[in-house]
Amino acid sequence: GAVVSQHPSWVICKSGTSVKIECRSLDFQATTMFWYRQFPKQSLMLMATSNEGSKATYEQGVEKDKFLINHASLTLSTLTVTSAHPEDSSFYICSVPGVVGGELFFGEGSRLTVL
Amino acid sequence: GENVEQHPSTLSVQEGDSAVIKCTYSDSASNYFPWYKQELGKRPQLIIDIRSNVGEKKDQRIAVTLNKTAKHFSLHITETQPEDSAVYFCAASMTSYGKLTFGQGTILTVHP
Numbered sequence: 001g002a003v004v005s006q007h008p009s010w011v012i013c014k015s016g017t018s019v020k021i022e023c024r025s026l027d028f029q030a031t032t033m034f035w036y037r038q039f040p041k042q043s044l045m046l047m048a049t050s051n052e053g054s055k056a057t058y059e060q061g062v063e064k065d066k067f068l069i070n071h072a073s074l075t076l077s078t079l080t081v082t083s084a085h086p087e088d089s090s091f092y093i094c095s096v097p098g099v100v101g102g103e104l105f106f107g108e109g110s111r112l113t114v115l
Numbered sequence: 116g117e118n119v120e121q122h123p124s125t126l127s128v129q130e131g132d133s134a135v136i137k138c139t140y141s142d143s144a145s146n147y148f149p150w151y152k153q154e155l156g157k158r159p160q161l162i163i164d165i166r167s168n169v170g171e172k173k174d175q176r177i178a179v180t181l182n183k184t185a186k187h188f189s190l191h192i193t194e195t196q197p198e199d200s201a202v203y204f205c206a207a208s209m210t211s212y213g214k215l216t217f218g219q220g221t222i223l224t225v226h227p
Binding site: 032034042043044045046049091093095097102103104106107108109111 | 146147149156157158159161164166204208209210213214215216217218219220
């Protein structure tokens with residue numbers, strides 16, 4: 001399966017600051033990546049679909065101006081949480097679709113804590 | 116869009132017993148149904164998946180069944196072991212689109 005690397009694995013920031021999370025597909029090119037968010041003891045909720053070379057597609061209820069997604073190359077997508085607040089504290093996980101169809105390979109996840 | 120319901124939310128079994136987790140989905144166009152195991156603080160790990168052209172798939176102690184007519188699928192774990200303790204998520208998607216919709220998760224605890 002695909003090898004997906006995510007960085008940082010955890011980050012603590014002050015309220016009002018911005019945080020950037022990187023997701024890299026290490027062994028094959030990915031025109032699409034998915035960003036999920038997981039609050040404690042809850043399921044994974046899709047935030048947005050990152051598309052290489054074009055704008056991301058956001059799920060209903062996700063603020064595109066707050067969660068900036070950039071997919072500038074076939075191996076890298078970034079998620080920037082702007083003006084972070086304590087309610088943004090969560091586990092953010094990126095994923096890359098496999099070539100077979102349907103399967104997803106997940107990054108290690110990034111745990112964000114906003115003080 | 117797709118909606119996936121998962122039950123039970125928690126499941127406690129004795130080592131050696133079987134565990135069954137059930138999911139239903141709403142979109143009849145969904146054709147790919149994976150199951151993930153997630154340990155605390157870790158990424159989800161794919162343990163088994165099934166596509167809509169088959170009704171059952173087995174991999175050692177783990178099996179998945181799919182009923183397309185009823186739009187439900189189930190995970191079966193036999194001879195459970197303490198290391199099976201984790202959160203299990205079902206999911207559904209259309210392979211042409213790729214994005215997964217997850218169920219709410221089941222906390223499985225296997226007591227020694």
